[in-house]
Amino acid sequence: MHIPDGFLDAKTALVTTGLAVTGLGFALRQVRRELPPRRVPLLGLSAAFLFVAQMVNFPVAGGTSGHLLGGALVAALLGPAAAIVVVATVLIVQCFLFADGGLLALGANVFNMGLVATLSGYAIYRLAFRLLPGTRGRVAAIAFAGWCSTVLAAISCAGQLAWSGTVAWHVALPAMAGVHMLIGLGEGAISALVLVAIARTRPDLLEPAPADQPPPDRLRGFVLLGLLASVGVAVFVAPFACPWPDGLDAVAAHLGFAGQAAAPILPAPAPDYQMPGLGSPLFATAAVGVGGMLVVFALAILFSRLLVREPPTPKSPGP
């Protein structure tokens, strides 16, 4: 999902850089205020860990292989603000040392993978974990959060490409969201497996250090960061899916046209995000999105039952 240089126009690059710098600056302030000094080196080590973890291959069918993206996993392990710093660090090093992801697109990449993926992953992980307690719940929550964060980051990326005029929205959204709905399944599975592996040896690492930070303050910071990310995504996606100013008709025409112009890239069960029998395309898109989420949520719960056999007692002896 690393956007290379040349695919974003100046306007998009400027806006995403502004959003990324604001978000990263805020996260850094948050981390400096609440992270005990003892854990400062953990940020750098976690960034190195994430970089190396992304190089470990997981074989998929037909000789291809996938790898961990890690936004949701790092957010679940370290908390949202630290995760933003860690993922941004990885992206900066990938950009400058390995030319992976563009220089001017760095802001967009930090926004998509550093802010959107980590914040959404963290929020969904906490929410799902509250619903489903125990080790099983934790595993199901991370699997679900991994999928959601991947898809959301991909939608944000598609919005930026379309906003730049590089790829038309009706191609970018189905291509990016469709492909990443599949990639997200792998991401969720890998995140869950890694979490189980950590829980087996060091279950204490999974408990975020509650030691010396005031909870209301953390919540406020998280809400502010979340607002920033949501506003950003809204900026990129709203011009195409906006139900305000006379936009609904335009969207209908847009999507109707899309059905004829672009051949479906993936044989999706609900092509072009429209379910037959539902009037508004916006509503249909939302319905397909919610349907997909419910299916993946059920899959995540099933997966956690397969992985964690013992009754949900988190204390298991390390090998």
Next chain:
Amino acid sequence: MTKPAKNPAARWPAAVKVAGAIGLVLAITLTPAPRPAWFGVEAAVLCLVLIAGRVSPVVVLRRLAWLSPFVAGAALAAAWSPHGTDWRILALRSGLCLATVIILARTTTFGDLLGVLRQARVPALLITTLALMHRYLFVLRDESGRMGRARSARTFTRGRRFAWLAAASVVGQLFVRASARAERIYDAMCARGWTS
């Protein structure tokens, strides 16, 4: 990529190189599609830097070829959309930008880059994190390789499901070891008088 480069360009001030690279990437991005001649000018500037800095063009081309699947995939998506930018212009643009960043990385050490960030008043916490990451990146990469080797020496591979479990346990162990190492590093940093 990260070892100290032996070319003259390594001695140029890093801030100038970074500013130049950003300026060039900006110029390439802003070049209007109907004026392809400007891409020639920008490519000529790149070639001049290449010659003046005595960077081996083979190395740049090899890195470019290694990275081109990213560009090709995105250009393919652009070719698919009828109203998007011409995919050939896109491929040219991102190829030139990639070459710029590769040449920057070949001629500037990571320490110099961190110095530029420090001059630009980037928060110290981010610079510490970047420095630590760069320091331990290769250590952890080697550690992951060793763990993978040890695992394949100890166990028989029984299909894809097992390979996933094995890879996931390598990643999980890597995090456990990274956090244990972070504790030791903190003690070492304190022993050398580090304050946040």
